[in-house]
Amino acid sequence: MRRIFTNKIFVFSLIVVLLLTLAAVSYNEKNGVNVISNIISIPAVPFQKAVTFMDEKISDFFGYFEDIKKTKAENEELRQRINELEQEILDIEKLKKENRELRDVLNYKNQYEEYEFLGSSIIAKDPGNWFDVFTIDRGSKDQITVDSPVVTAYGLVGRISKIDAFSSKVVSIIDMDSTVSARLSKSRDLIVVRGDLELRNQGQCRADYIPPDADVQPGDTVETSGIGGIFPKGIVIGKVVKVVKNEGQYDSYAIIEPVVDFKRLEEVIVLKKK
Amino acid sequence: MKYRILATSVLVLVVAFLQSTICEYIEFLSIRPNLFIVMLVIVALLRNPVESAVMGVLLGLSFDILMGKSLGWYGLLFFLISIPISSVNEKIYREKFLVLFAFTFLSTLIIELMFYLIIFLFKDYGNLPYVFSRIVLPESIYNSILVLPLFGPISKAYTLIDSFDRRRNRLSA
Numbered sequence: 073m074r075r076i077f078t079n080k081i082f083v084f085s086l087i088v089v090l091l092l093t094l095a096a097v098s099y100n101e102k103n104g105v106n107v108i109s110n111i112i113s114i115p116a117v118p119f120q121k122a123v124t125f126m127d128e129k130i131s132d133f134f135g136y137f138e139d140i141k142k143t144k145a146e147n148e149e150l151r152q153r154i155n156e157l158e159q160e161i162l163d164i165e166k167l168k169k170e171n172r173e174l175r176d177v178l179n180y181k182n183q184y185e186e187y188e189f190l191g192s193s194i195i196a197k198d199p200g201n202w203f204d205v206f207t208i209d210r211g212s213k214d215q216i217t218v219d220s221p222v223v224t225a226y227g228l229v230g231r232i233s234k235i236d237a238f239s240s241k242v243v244s245i246i247d248m249d250s251t252v253s254a255r256l257s258k259s260r261d262l263i264v265v266r267g268d269l270e271l272r273n274q275g276q277c278r279a280d281y282i283p284p285d286a287d288v289q290p291g292d293t294v295e296t297s298g299i300g301g302i303f304p305k306g307i308v309i310g311k312v313v314k315v316v317k318n319e320g321q322y323d324s325y326a327i328i329e330p331v332v333d334f335k336r337l338e339e340v341i342v343l344k345k346k
Numbered sequence: 347m348k349y350r351i352l353a354t355s356v357l358v359l360v361v362a363f364l365q366s367t368i369c370e371y372i373e374f375l376s377i378r379p380n381l382f383i384v385m386l387v388i389v390a391l392l393r394n395p396v397e398s399a400v401m402g403v404l405l406g407l408s409f410d411i412l413m414g415k416s417l418g419w420y421g422l423l424f425f426l427i428s429i430p431i432s433s434v435n436e437k438i439y440r441e442k443f444l445v446l447f448a449f450t451f452l453s454t455l456i457i458e459l460m461f462y463l464i465i466f467l468f469k470d471y472g473n474l475p476y477v478f479s480r481i482v483l484p485e486s487i488y489n490s491i492l493v494l495p496l497f498g499p500i501s502k503a504y505t506l507i508d509s510f511d512r513r514r515n516r517l518s519a
Binding site: 084087088091092093094095096098099109111112113115119120123124196197198199200201202203205233243248269270 | 359362363365366367368369370376377378380399403408409411412413414415416417418419421422425426429461465469471473476477480481485
């Protein structure tokens with residue numbers, strides 16, 4: 073037995089087989105083997121947070137002097153804007169009341185009622201050049217689950233793909249592994265938004281499976297359809313910037329500019345099921 | 347041995363930390379250098395095949411973990427590339443800039459092209475000219491430049507660790 077383990081070819085083959093098995097088993101995001109990633113992620117979290125903190129402080133320091141000049145001019149503008157907004161608030165209050173009454177009449181269910189909003193910071197970006205996955209400072213201790221939607225105030229960011237004790241990985245919508253069932257806001261046609269390696273560098277993604285008779289134009293808004301059960305309906309994804317029409321029935325595709333700027337993203341919101 | 351294990355663990359953690367934080371700020375043409383590959387080549391050029399293979403698996407798995415996708419692919423590729431480099435490291439002038447550049451360039455090229463093949467097989471992504479010209483080639487050049495200032499300090503650190511280990515062995519004998 074001992075002789076087998078000292079045989080170089082045997083050891084080499086054993087390691088290769090073990091690594092291939094690990095790759096096959098960990099392919100499923102929900103597999104328990106992914107727990108071993110805690111070995112790196114737990115010690116890395118404090119350092120990643122420290123770098124993010126320092127980055128913020130340095131940016132704040134250099135931005136401070138520039139901000140003073142801008143503040144004076146902005147102050148004047150904002151005073152005028154306050155007057156306008158006060159009038160708008162009165163209008164909104166009236167609309168809110170009407171909305172509440174109509175919802176009660178229709179017994180309309182707010183789909184976000186089943187989610188809790190969990191703010192979190194991005195502590196590390198993707199280490200390589202292939203994907204667009206980032207790390208946030210929320211983990212299994214915050215009871216979030218795989219596939220929880222991740223958003224900002226502007227729109228959809230992605231979904232949780234892996235959870236460690238104190239951090240999680242988020243697959244953004246521009247990642248080549250991301251697929252989101254979506255809808256064109258204007259025509260209500262169903263499409264599929266997915267990440268693309270070539271468009272990733274420009275912070276864009278593409279919409280596939282556009283029906284041949286669909287009315288899709290540059291500038292159209294794309295939102296989640298709610299189909300698939302991962303993302304709630306109606307979250308804004310982005311705007312169509314280009315439509316590429318091909319002859320085949322489902323060969324046309326569109327390039328989407330997400331509302332979220334992935335290069336400058338710092339804070340996100342995880343939608344945690346109640 | 348004790349110092350070597352400690353040094354290996356610290357080195358892997360430091361590389362993992364730098365790759366996930368600092369590398370974001372030193373992007374060039376939207377391409378980040380891969381410190382894991384740079385470190386793999388340096389270790390494989392300095393150490394014996396067993397130590398290099400162990401380091402290869404550890405560095406590769408750490409990179410897999412940081413990427414947040416399947417675990418094991420980079421572990422396997424790093425393991426496979428570490429053995430041939432460490433087997434010939436005593437027969438070459440490893441301190442020469444050209445040797446360092448060539449080994450890092452070729453290692454990055456092979457590892458990333460093999461990874462592209464995995465993506466091609468499992469995710470059906472097939473635009474090789476784009477991948478080669480916009481990702482693999484720039485990353486290979488970037489890594490090859492980065493290896494030049496890093497080889498010296500790491501080589502010295504390993505010499506220091508070896509001297510600690512020798513002194514410890516002498517004392518225990």
